[in-house]
Amino acid sequence: MPTASPPAWFVEVAPERRCSIGLEIRRIVHHERSSYQDITVYETADHGRLLVLDGCIMLTERDEFVYHEMLAHPALMSHTAPARVVIVGGGDGGTLREVARHTAVDSIVQVEIDERVSAVARTHLPALASAFDDPRVRLVFADAVAWMRAAPRASADVILIDSTDPVGPAAGLFASEFLGDCRRVLAPDGILAMQSESPILYPELVRLVHRHLAEAGFAGRALLPFSQPTYPSGTWSVSLARTQGSPVRRRAVPELPTRYYSPEHHDALLAGLPRCYRELLENGGEEGYS
Amino acid sequence: MPTASPPAWFVEVAPERRCSIGLEIRRIVHHERSSYQDITVYETADHGRLLVLDGCIMLTERDEFVYHEMLAHPALMSHTAPARVVIVGGGDGGTLREVARHTAVDSIVQVEIDERVSAVARTHLPALASAFDDPRVRLVFADAVAWMRAAPRASADVILIDSTDPVGPAAGLFASEFLGDCRRVLAPDGILAMQSESPILYPELVRLVHRHLAEAGFAGRALLPFSQPTYPSGTWSVSLARTQGSPVRRRAVPELPTRYYSPEHHDALLAGLPRCYRELLENGGEEGYS
Incomplete structure (x- = not known):
């Protein structure tokens, strides 16, 4: 039976660019205020469940695979022996799920500040939280900035920074101090990947990263x-970095059950970006969309 | 002085996917009802002017360069001698502007059904309409389906189909009958490019194309x-086709003053698409986003 009430929409506005993205929702599945942020899970009309933190879309079940595949696989495929992986943030479990697909990985430490995000994912987003109980995984609920400062030198092969936007709890994860600690924690030939926001809406932030x-x-x-x-502008980015040597390139060739990532696309991204994205990496380049 | 009225938004809903995209607008610059469609030009808060036809976003001044570069340049760069170009639709002039950058082009015929779109662009979107008076250009205001049926065999080197969505006036431009006429009009080794909608929202339409x-x-x-x-889902597509030989590949190397297109990115797109897009071209493949 159709209900008499009009459809409800969740709308996220990108205030700097005066644009918005909306999803029709059916109902609120869960809502709470944790020590760190507002956590809401909605049931949408066509995108499965939607996780919103502090008013920002984190993921929908329909398209989260792209973000999580692109954060995990290019980094892991750029390392010949990615045995020890650290995930910073990523409380929903999506990045962890993709990392766990790699048989070369022996240990995964996930350092998430907000235990409630993972608890909510376990209950309300089971497709995301599928690897929390993998025996290789250790879940640490702590401030990743302090954790990384205290972590031993050369104790990780791959670090993946799956953060929220660089405001509030995640601001420190974009700072050169934290990234310097990551570099110290990475073993020689280590790889870091971090979500680096929209190159269309926030080109200055990509440059800063x-x-x-x-x-x-x-x-x-x-x-x-x-x-x-379902992220503002429809295009997002991951930034990939190596402790030594250059450029970053694909080295491993395992077969993975991916839907967006492919080894051929990985190589193609390294071979030829659209001009306005490439110029974000060059000093003094034009900002394509501004 | 800030005004007392709340901001106004133009919101386009993708009804099949229950999602929306919105742009804050400052004022309506122009509105009319032509013989074919509703034409509105808005001034937005951060995207320059916005052209809307029948409620659908056609372009904003901020990001139109991507679509127009990607419709024109891959096709022209895939032909060794693109002397004779036909543009189907494209009344706003953006595709024409990009085609006119190629010195190898001798003649451009643009076949647009609605003269009013071009008139509105001349007055209200001058950055788009900059090549209307290029001496190589002939503007024909007619139904492109009938025009193509009557056009001589092998009379064009490149055909670019810059249509609206496959409903209303543009429906016939996606039909195999029309595309067969295009093939007949193309000379041997001719190239066709057509806008083919969002591979995320409308994978079945990309397959159909x-x-x-x-x-x-x-x-x-x-x-x-x-x-x-500013198109629904944030990702759009052009489909490229050659009358003979395969695959389509880049052949020409002129230097162009582009902002999104680059020869390296052109080659990269042909070398390695994301898996869910590549599978749209294969029979029986999975639909990545569905």
Whole structure:
């Protein structure tokens, strides 16, 4: 039976660009205020469940695979032996799920500040939380900035930074100080990947990320843009960096059950970006969309 | 002085997917009802002017360069001697502007059904309409389906189909009959490019386009997805087809003053698409986003 009430929409506005993205919702599945943020799970009309933190869309079940594949697989495929992986943030479990697909991975430490995000994912987003109980996984609920500062030198092969936007709890994860700690924790030939926001809406932020990565001593760097239809602008990015050598390139060739990532696309991204994205990595380049 | 009235938004809903995209607007610059459609030009808060036809976003001044570059340049760069170009639709002039950048082009015929779109662009979107008076250009205001049926065999080197969505006036431009006429009008080794909608929201339509291109006798085909932040889902596509030989590949190397297109990105798109886009071109493949 159709209800008499009009459809409800969740709308996220990108205030700097005066644009918005909306999803029709059926109902609120869960809502709470944790110690760190507002956590809401909605049931949408056509995108499965929707996780919103502090008013920002984190994921929908329909398209989360793109973001999580692109954060995990390019980094892991760029390392010949990615045995020890650290995930920063990523409380929903989606990145962890993709990392766990790699048989070369022996241990995964996930450092998430907000235990409630993972608890909510376990209950309300089971497709995301599928690897929480993998025996290789250790879940640490702590401030990743302090954790990384205290972590031993050369104790990780791959670090994946799956953060929220660089405001509030995640601001420190974009700082060159934190990235410098990541570099110290990475073993020689280590790889770091971090979500680096929309190259369309926030080109100045992508530039900043790459400046901070360079300041932190990462020699080879790359920008990997991808389609993310439920993030503002519809295009998002991951930035990839290596402790030494340059450029970042694909080395491993395992077969993975991916839907967006492919080894051929990985190579293609490194070979030829759209001009306005490539110029974000060059000093003094034009900002394509501004 | 800030005004007392709340901000106004133009919101386009993708009804099949229950999602929306919105732009804050300052004022209506122009509105009319032509013989074919409703035409509105808005001034937005951050995207320059916005052209809307029948409630659908056609372009904003901020990001139109991506669509128009990606419709024009891959096709022209895939032909060694693109002397004779036909543009189907494209009344706003943006595609024409990009085609006119190619010195190898001797003649451009633009066949647009609605003269009012071009008149509105001349007055209200001058950055789009900059090539209307190029001496190589002939503007024909007519139904492109009938025009193409009557056009001489092998009279064009490149055909670019810059249509609205496949409903209303543009429905016939996606049919295999029309595409068969295009093939007949193309000289040997001719290239066709057409806007082929969002591979995320309308994967079945992308499949249909490629089936129709194959039925029309186009041997080599390619799908070129690109970022288009003000179209639904934020990712749009152009489909490229050659009358003979396969695959479509880049052949020309002119230097162009582009902002999104680059020869390296052109080659990269042909070398490695994301898996869910590549599978749209294969029979029986999974639909990545559905």
